[in-house]
Amino acid sequence: MSHADTPVKVPLVTEPMGILGSLGAARRNVLSIIPELATRQPMVSGRTGKRWHMVMDPGAIREMLLERVDTYPKSMVTKNLLKPAIGESLFIAEGAHWRWQRRTAAPVFSHRNVMNLAPIMTAAAQRSADRVAQAGPRAIDMAADMVRTTFDVIADVTFSGDGMFDADAVHRGIDAYISEAGKISLLDVLGAPDWVPRPGRLIFSRNAVGEMRRIADEAIEARRQRGPEGVPDLLDLLMDGEDPKTKRQMNTAELRDNLLTFIVAGHETTALTLGWSLYLCAFDQSVQDRARAELRAVCGEGPVTGEHVEKLPFMRQIIDEALRLYPPAGMVSRTAMANDTLCGREIRKGDTVILPIYALHRHHMLWDDPDAFRPDRFADRKAVERYAYLPFGDGPRICIGASFALQEAVIILGTLLNRFRFTPVAGRDPDPVMILTLRPEGGVWLEAEPVSTPQPASVA
Template structure:
C-alpha cells in the first residue's frame, strides 16, 4: 500500500515538473518562434530579438541617447525623443513591424482604419498581457485598467455609474472649491513677491485634492496620504518592470521589490481604514448608504450585485481611479498651460470667450459646453502631449484584421504619440500648436485617440474633461501667464509624458 502511495506521488511530481517545463519552454521559445514565423510569412519583419530580453536593450539605448540631450527650443516635434525606436524601425521596416518587449511580441500598427476595427471589434478577445498585469500587480492590481474579458465587463458595469448623469454633476462643486483654494494660494505667492511658480506642482496638488474629495469624501485627508504613497509606488513598479523578462524576477529579494511590498502594505492599510469606517457606519445604522463619493458607489454596486464585499477588488479600483483620475489630468493641465503660456494670442482668445460666457461667475456645467475655444485648445494639447503614448493590447485568439492574420499571443502596439504627430494624417504643421484644426468635427477615424476608442475607452474621460475645463477657465479668468526664462523643454516618459524639469510660468493677476 505504501509503495502505491509513493509511486503515485512520484508520478504526480514528475507530471507537474514536465508540465511546468513544457509551459516554460512554450512561453520563452516555442510560442515566440511560432508568432515570428507567422508574421514573417505575411511580410512583417523587425529587429532581431535577443533571447529572453527581446529588443529591450535597443529600446533602452535609443531612448537614453534621445533624452540625454535637452531640447534647445520649445518644439513639439517630440516623437524622435520619446519614441526613437519607432522612428528608427518604421524607417527601416515600414509602417508595420514586429519588435519584442522581452518575450512578448508587439506588432506596431499605425493604419487608422485597422486601429478603429481592432479597438471596436475585438474588445472581448484582447486586453492586457501577462507582462502588463504583473508589472502593475502591486500598483493597481486587478482594477479596471488591468483586467480582461468577463472580469473587465463586470467591473466596467460596476464603476460606470460613477461617471454618468447627476453623479458627474455632483463632482463639479468639489472641483470649483479646490480650484478656488489653489488660486488664492497663487495670489498669496504674488503678494509675497513670488511671480514665478512651477505650475505643474500646483496643478498636481490640485488634482490630488480633487480626486481625494471626489473619491473619499470626508476622508479626503487620508486620501491625500494615499496619493503621496501611490506616487512612490508607481515609480518603484515602473523600475521593477524592466526585469520582468527574467523568469521569477518578481520574486527576487531586490530593493525595488522590498520597497514595493512595503508601500503597497501602507496604501492598503489606509484604504482599509476608510472602507471599514464606512462599513461600521452602515452596520450601526448611522447611515443608510456608504456615502455619495466614488468609494460609496463601488461599495453599493458590489453589495447590490453579490451581497458581500471583495475588499481587495475595492482597494484595487480605488488605486486605479486615484492614478487615472489624478495624474493624467494633472499632466493634461500642465501641458495646456505651457502651450497657452507660449501662445499668448490663443491665451487672449480663450480668456475673452471665458469672460463673455461666464460673466465673472464660477463655471457651471451648462456653460462649459459653450467654451468652444477652450475645448479646441485642450484637444490640441492632448494631440501633442497625449495622456498615453501607446496602447498595447494582446489578442487571446487568432483573429483576422484587414489583410493580416494575427496569431494568439501577439500584442497590437498602437503608437498614439506617433499617430497624433503624423504629417500624413494632420498635415505639414502636425508638430505645431494649432487648435483651429479642431474647429471642424470631421475626423479621420482612429487618428485622434487620447482616451482610446471602442468599448474599452477611458470610462472617466467626461470627468477629466469637465475637471480640465473648470480649472483652466477659472485660472485664465484671474491670471495671465507667460513662460519663464528658466523653463527647459524636456518631455520624458514615466508611464505618461512628463516635463523633466517642471513647467515654470510667470503669473500676473488680472484686475477684476
C-alpha cells in the same frame, strides 16, 4: 518650421537601435524608441528579442479595440506592473470579471453624478489660483501645482474629505509606486530577455502599496458604519452600485481596488493634461487671449462652475489639442492571443502589438501640420477621424472617467486663465518624457500675472 514655431516634442529615432540601444533609450524615455517612420506609415514591425508591431492605421486600431478585443488583451506587462497596487480592478480585469465591474461602475460616472461633483472641482481650482497669486511675481511650477490640485479633487470626490482618509499618505504611496514600477516596465514592454537585469523588483514599493491599501480599507469600513452624508461621493456611489444583470455588489477589496484605480488613473493623467495645456497657452498667447475672451463672456470674472462647461467650447478645444500633442498614455501595448492579419501583415500569436498613441496623434497622413498647436482642429469634432485620436482609448474599454476628467480640466484651466496671464520662462521648456505616463520633465515653469481681481468663491 523652426523649433520656436512648434511646442516641444520627443525626438523620434531615424536609425534602427538594436536591443541594448532600445533598452537604454527606453529607460530614459519609452517614446524615444518609436521610429520616426511611425508618423508616416500605417504600420511598422521589428524584433527586439520578441516580434513587435506598431499600428497607426485607424481601421486596424478599430479592429483591435472594438471588434477583436479578446484577441488583443492588455499585455501581461501592464497587468503584472499594476496588479500589486490596484488588484483585479476595472483597469486590469478581463472577460466576465471585467464586464460585471464595468456595468456596476458605469452609472457612477453618469452626467448627473459628474455634475454634482463640479463644486468640488471649482473649489480646488480656486485654491490653486490663490496659491498662484501668493507666489507673486516669481515663476511657479504649474505642473506640480496641477498634481496637487487634481489630487485635492480626487481625494474629495472619493472620500469627501473624510477625516478617516489620509490623502497625503496615499499620494506618497502612489508616487513611490509609479516611479519604481516605471523602471521595470520598459524592459518587459520590449520583450527583453530574462538575462537583462531588472532593477529591484518593487521591493521598496510594496510597503507603500500596503500602506495605501490599508488606509483605503479603513476608510471604506468607516463609511459602512457611518453611511452617506450630503452629496454622494464616488465611494457612496460605488457602494450603492450593483450589476444590473446579476445584482452583485462590490465587496471591500473590490471597492478598494477600484477606488485606488480611480485615484491613480484619475489624478495624474488630468494633472498632466492641465500642465501641458498651461504650457501650450503660454507658448501661444493668441490662444490664451481667445480663451480668456470666451471665459469673460460666459463667467465674467467669477469662478468656472459645472454649468459653464458646456458653454466653453474653445476651452475644451485647447484641452483636446493638449491631449493630442501630449497624450498621458503615449503608448499602449497588447499581446496577440491568436494569429491574425492587420494592414495586410501577419500577426503571430504571442507578438507584442503596440499602439504608439503619441505617433498616431502626430501622423502626417492623419493630421495637417501635426506638430503644430492648433486648437481649431477640434472646432468640428465630427471632422476628426475617430480612431486617429485616442487620448482615452476606445471600444468597450474606453476610459470610464473621461467626462469627469474633461469637466475637471475645463473648470481648473478656465479658473486659472480667467485670473492670470501665463508666460513661459526663458530656457525652462519642459521635456516630454514617458515612463508610465507622458510627463513634462523639469516641470512647467511659468510666470503668472494677475488679470483680474478674484471674486469671492460662491461655492464652499
